Amino acid sequence: MAAVELTVADGVGHIQLNRPEASNTVDMALATGLREAVAAVASEEAVQAVLLSGAGKRFCSGGDIRSFVDGDDPTYLRRLADEAGAAVMGLEDLDKPVVTAVQGAVAGGGLGIMLGGDVIIAEEGTKFVFAYPAIGLSPDCGVSYLLPRAIGQQRALAFALSGAPLPPEEALAQGLVAEVVPDALGRARELATTLAKGAPGAFGEARRLLRASWTRDRAASAEDEAATLSRRGQGEEARALFAQFLGR
Numbered sequence: 001m002a003a004v005e006l007t008v009a010d011g012v013g014h015i016q017l018n019r020p021e022a023s024n025t026v027d028m029a030l031a032t033g034l035r036e037a038v039a040a041v042a043s044e045e046a047v048q049a050v051l052l053s054g055a056g057k058r059f060c061s062g063g064d065i066r067s068f069v070d071g072d073d074p075t076y077l078r079r080l081a082d083e084a085g086a087a088v089m090g091l092e093d094l095d096k097p098v099v100t101a102v103q104g105a106v107a108g109g110g111l112g113i114m115l116g117g118d119v120i121i122a123e124e125g126t127k128f129v130f131a132y133p134a135i136g137l138s139p140d141c142g143v144s145y146l147l148p149r150a151i152g153q154q155r156a157l158a159f160a161l162s163g164a165p166l167p168p169e170e171a172l173a174q175g176l177v178a179e180v181v182p183d184a185l186g187r188a189r190e191l192a193t194t195l196a197k198g199a200p201g202a203f204g205e206a207r208r209l210l211r212a213s214w215t216r217d218r219a220a221s222a223e224d225e226a227a228t229l230s231r232r233g234q235g236e237e238a239r240a241l242f243a244q245f246l247g248r
Helices: 028-043 065-069 076-093 109-115 143-151 153-162 168-174 184-196 200-215 218-233 236-245
Strands: 004-009 012-017 049-054 098-102 105-107 119-123 127-129 179-181
Touching: 004 028, 012 028, 012 184, 028 076, 049 109, 049 184, 065 076, 076 109, 098 109, 098 184, 105 109, 109 143, 119 168, 119 184, 127 168, 143 153, 168 179, 179 184, 184 200, 200 218, 200 236, 218 236
Parallel strands: 012 049, 049 098, 098 119, 105 127, 119 179
Antiparallel strands: 004 012
C-alpha cells in the first residue's frame, strides 16, 4: 500500500497521507510519496484545486521515531528532513489552491505539512502539538518558518516552549486554522470542489503573491502585483469573467 495516495476527480487532486496504522508519521516513504504527489498535481492540467488529508484517526503525528532509531545510517535524519522539507515547499509553491483537512492529532512535522496548504479545516477534538522538544529534536518541515507567520512570533514561541497541546477552538482563535467542524474532510472536499470550479489561475496567483510577501520588500511586492494584474487582465480566464460580470 502506497504511503501517499493521489486521486483526481471533479478538478480536485486529492493527496492523502496513507499510513493510518502509524498515525501517518513521516518516514522516507511518506516524505518521498508526498513530494511526488505534489509534483504530479502541479503538472496535471485537470487538477484545478488540491485537497490534502490524512487517512485514519490522525492527520499526522510527526516523524516516525522508530525509523529514526532503526538502522545505523547517521545521514538518515538529514535525508528525511531534506525530503520532507522539499515536499512542503512543493505544496507552498503550487499555483493551485490547497485545502487541508485535519483530524485527531497534528504534531511535529505534521504542522508543517498542514501549513503548506492555504485553507485548513480542523475536525472537532483535534489536538495540535509542537512535539519536538519532547523527543529532544528541533523543528523541520518548515515549521520554524511557517508557524510564526500563521499565528505570530510570540504565540508560536509560547506554543513551542510550553509543550501543551493546542485545542481546536484555540487554534481557530489564534489563526492556525480557518474552520472547526464536525466533518473536516467533508467540508474540505466541498470547499476544494467549489474552488476548482472558480478561477484557478487567479487563485494560484493570489496564493503566490500572499506567500511571497513575507520574503521581499514592499516595492518588489508592488511591482509583482502590478505586473501580474496586467498579465492576467489580458488572459482568457479574466476576459471571460469580465464579460460575465458585465452581462455580455
